[in-house]
Amino acid sequence: MAGPGVSGIRGIALSVRDRDESVGFYRDCWGLEEVGRMGPTAYLRATGTEHHVLALHEKPQVGLLSVALAAPDKASVDALYDRALGFGADVIDSPETLDPLAGGGYGFSFRTPDGIIQKISSDVEMHAQRIDDAKRPNKFSHVVIRAADYPKLRSFYTDLLSFKLSDETDGIDFLRCSHDHHSVALAKAEGPGLHHMAFEMPNLDGLMYASGRMRSKGYDLEWGVGRHSGPGNNIFSFFVEPNGFAAEYTTEMEQVDDATYPQRDARWWRENRPNGSHCAWQMATQRSEKLVRARLGELAAEMNGCDAAISRHLA
Numbered sequence: 502m503a504g505p506g507v508s509g510i511r512g513i514a515l516s517v518r519d520r521d522e523s524v525g526f527y528r529d530c531w532g533l534e535e536v537g538r539m540g541p542t543a544y545l546r547a548t549g550t551e552h553h554v555l556a557l558h559e560k561p562q563v564g565l566l567s568v569a570l571a572a573p574d575k576a577s578v579d580a581l582y583d584r585a586l587g588f589g590a591d592v593i594d595s596p597e598t599l600d601p602l603a604g605g606g607y608g609f610s611f612r613t614p615d616g617i618i619q620k621i622s623s624d625v626e627m628h629a630q631r632i633d634d635a636k637r638p639n640k641f642s643h644v645v646i647r648a649a650d651y652p653k654l655r656s657f658y659t660d661l662l663s664f665k666l667s668d669e670t671d672g673i674d675f676l677r678c679s680h681d682h683h684s685v686a687l688a689k690a691e692g693p694g695l696h697h698m699a700f701e702m703p704n705l706d707g708l709m710y711a712s713g714r715m716r717s718k719g720y721d722l723e724w725g726v727g728r729h730s731g732p733g734n735n736i737f738s739f740f741v742e743p744n745g746f747a748a749e750y751t752t753e754m755e756q757v758d759d760a761t762y763p764q765r766d767a768r769w770w771r772e773n774r775p776n777g778s779h780c781a782w783q784m785a786t787q788r789s790e791k792l793v794r795a796r797l798g799e800l801a802a803e804m805n806g807c808d809a810a811i812s813r814h815l816a
């Protein structure tokens with residue numbers, strides 16, 4: 502749909518059991534930096550200028566709380582708000598000035614049919630300086646959400662927020678809102694819940710350093726290092742963080758031009774996936790069982806002390 506749309510993904514918010522423990526992990530192991538706290542929530546930045554890319558909110562149950570999306574300006578925020586109302590979305594609040602402790606700006610939020618909050622904002626305060634450290638993530642790259650009714654959720658992103666479908670496979674719909682091939686993707690699996698989250702590294706060397714840092718801190722490499730043989734063509738390494746969420750370092754995400762990118766469907770990818778493998782290099786051919794369970798939400802469910810079907814509705 503033409504008209505106002507979001508222009509990028511800022512990051513996500515997670516509920517975690519122990520905020521301080523999680524902050525310690527994301528600072529010392531993953532490579533983010535805390536920039537502030539408000540109530541039970543801590544905010545962490547990457548090395549880019551975005552105010553924060555991850556919010557950690559202490560709650561009894563772990564899960565994906567919200568996705569933060571950027572709009573170009575206040576007029577776009579207002580227009581998206583009107584469209585959300587017209588769409589029949591579960592709108593939480595009307596556009597307003599946001600708390601400066603969380604980066605400020607102007608925005609509103611609504612829930613998808615799955616109950617995952619989408620925060621739309623413009624004019625957020627950016628950091629004046631980038632941090633010069635290629636061994637740490639420079640921005641939030643993409644979030645993948647499990648959604649059994651993915652066509653309904655896809656229409657929220659495409660028709661309401663003007664995302665474009667980059668590619669569809671048997672397992673995932675890949676959606677873009679900028680030149681990045683995907684910023685949000687929908688995994689066709691029981692949900693709602695976090696399938697995985699990905700943070701961008703500036704280059705392959707930085708990704709290798711960061712992956713090595715994680716291993717030196719005692720975290721196993723669950724899948725990778727590899728290059729996705731398919732949508733996005735990005736390099737990846739996957740870990741499971743302390744709350745049971747799947748976390749990815751990624752780099753070299755394919756840059757897409759709306760005028761020329763050939764959207765392809767699941768059949769095309771079935772017939773044309775290079776090597777018939779999920780790793781173009783044919784190196785990262787095996788995902789660990791732990792990662793598979795994390796991406797299905799089973800490890801978060803264990804943290805929550807219940808089975809995955811119940812856990813999906815707790816966070």
Ligand SMILES: [Fe+2]
Pocket residue numbers: 643645697698699749
């Ligand atoms: Fe990913």
